[in-house]
Amino acid sequence: MNRLLAVTLCALMIASQALAASVATTIPDRAYDHLATFRAEINSVWPGIPDRAYPLALAEHESGCFSMRTKCMNPASTFQTRRERACGLGQVTEVYGRFDKLAELVQRYPRQLRGWTWANCAQRADYQVRAMVLMLKGESRALADVSDDSQALKMLSASYNGGPGALSKERRACGLTRGCDPNQWDGHVATVCLRGKRVIPGTRRTACQINRHHAQDVAARMPKYRSLI
Numbered sequence: 150m151n152r153l154l155a156v157t158l159c160a161l162m163i164a165s166q167a168l169a170a171s172v173a174t175t176i177p178d179r180a181y182d183h184l185a186t187f188r189a190e191i192n193s194v195w196p197g198i199p200d201r202a203y204p205l206a207l208a209e210h211e212s213g214c215f216s217m218r219t220k221c222m223n224p225a226s227t228f229q230t231r232r233e234r235a236c237g238l239g240q241v242t243e244v245y246g247r248f249d250k251l252a253e254l255v256q257r258y259p260r261q262l263r264g265w266t267w268a269n270c271a272q273r274a275d276y277q278v279r280a281m282v283l284m285l286k287g288e289s290r291a292l293a294d295v296s297d298d299s300q301a302l303k304m305l306s307a308s309y310n311g312g313p314g315a316l317s318k319e320r321r322a323c324g325l326t327r328g329c330d331p332n333q334w335d336g337h338v339a340t341v342c343l344r345g346k347r348v349i350p351g352t353r354r355t356a357c358q359i360n361r362h363h364a365q366d367v368a369a370r371m372p373k374y375r376s377l378i
Contacts (some may be wrong), residue, residue: 179323183222208238232244250284322341
């Protein structure tokens with residue numbers, strides 16, 4: 150290994166360790182602006198959530214903390230390509246011609262999300278958080294048989310990121326695999342990925358890698374919020 154490559158790898162390792170430390174211990178400034186909203190929506194929508202820190206950690210991940218500072222915990226953050234668009238703290242998404250999660254949520258919860266549209270999505274942090282908690286509560290029902298809360302929340306992250314249908318198929322495949330427990334994420338369901346294994350252009354990662362990282366990353370961000378929420 151030449152000296153330049155060694156120095157580059159060392160720098161990347163240090164940067165990766167620094168980012169991991171930030172994820173685990175640093176609370177973004179904007180997060181404090183939304184604590185009251187998260188507290189109110191959790192109390193109203195899902196007071197029995199297994200860990201109240203979870204929606205905050207999820208929003209932190211979804212909004213790109215800490216790799217995208219201007220978007221980090223910013224309700225006005227948006228993402229748009231010719232293929233899809235996403236908005237806000239939970240990055241509610243529409244993939245053109247396939248699905249529109251914002252429209253689906255408004256249809257499913259017309260009273261709670263009345264008047265929420267793509268036109269005002271970025272201005273309604275309250276609806277962003279409410280929709281996130283409603284969606285999480287709804288998808289958690291499929292995990293009622295998972296007794297370990299930490300494992301259930303990692304599965305819930307995988308469901309939020311890649312859809313409950315994909316998670317259900319992976320749990321079923323795990324249950325049919327010798328030694329694989331469909332009620333355990335770590336070392337079990339996490340090892341059975343049925344999502345795309347081709348590298349997604351612009352990400353350098355496969356859908357499997359993105360989904361599994363999502364579950365671990367959100368879990369790593371949770372502890373720092375527990376005393377605040």
